Amino acid sequence: MSGLEGLPPWLILPVAGFLVLGSTLTLLGAFGLLHLKSFYDRIHAPTLGTSWGTAAILLASALSWSWAEDRVFLHELVIGICVMATTPVTLMVLGRAALHRDRTEGRGDVPPAPPRTEPAPEGADKA
Amino acid sequence: MMRLLPHPLLSAALVLMWLMLTRFSLGHLVLGSAIAVIAGLALARIEPPAPRIRSWPALIRLFGxxxxxxxxxNWAVAxxxxTNGRHGARRSAFVDIPLRLQNPVxxxxxxxxxxATPGTAWLEYDQESGVLLLHVFDMIDEDGWRALIRDRYEALLLEVFA
Amino acid sequence: MTTLLWVALTYAQITLALAACLAAARILIGPRAQDRVLGLDALYIVIMLLFIVTGMRLGTPFLFEAALIIAVAGFVSTVTLGKFLLRGEVIE
Structure with missing residues (x-):
């Protein structure tokens, strides 16, 4: 039972607009992921998809479902908060892992590790 | 009250999330509240101090x-x-920013x-010196970025969490 | 007017599928492990969005729960892989 058939025109316009905006931004992010040269540049690319790419598609979905089900439909908000809260964690962990690996392998172009006062050097074992 | 709800914000958010994911009814309200209270108690075992928000207006302004x-x-990075990085003129760089903010939350x-802001990535925070290492996608002015993080976000966050 | 919605949904589906292909290509060519993990994370997000759009088109709310699970599973797997790259072991 597709409830989206009966959407009024004034609602179809924003829904379609948000869909196109969100998917285009996500595609641009994926394009950057493939196209950019260094890892630290590439780490910026997916944030296009996780910020407004996700937000726009979720908005479109929430708008149309709210109309079709005849009640405020807020499932999307949960996914939005979930993506918003988890992306920084993944990107931070990945960024730190990349820095750590580049430093232990002695590749150039990365800033040196901050000086530590405690003697135990962490991460002596190499991944 | 404080013993039953050691993390009031977390518990309230959990009840709200439960009601969003299910149809609103009295049964779900009771079930969601029970889960929220239990989750709050469980978190209190793991991490005792609940975050305290000093200034709600500052938090709302920060959100805006x-x-x-x-x-x-988003527009800038897209x-x-x-344009293929202004036709090859784009330069990315690492910036280190000394932070005054200490509160973990x-x-x-x-x-x-x-x-969440495209164009900046958080790479590393050194707790000892309080220096944050950022990677900026489109670097034009290094000191400008330091000032931006300090005045735009950190000042408000200091106001919220002190 | 419904045609416009149909066109937008089709456009979104094709675009997201293309984005998934690009992310998969990044996983394949690497060149280093962190690039592959980053590609995997992007792939998870794109597939989650594709589920939501497909759910809108088919008119079933059930794909939505699947999208939520993909979001959570993607987070956990990426963090675990990142942790592994950082230390060489998953649980310290």
């Missing part, structure tokens, strides 16, 4: 600023992708803000 910034930087929020 961040929403606008995310929109703006345009950079389309404030730092977590700053991490969310920095990462």
């Amino acid at each position: 600023i961040v929403t606008l910034d995310i929109l703006r930087s 345009r950079l992708m389309l 404030g730092l977590a929020l700053l991490a969310v803000i920095v990462t």
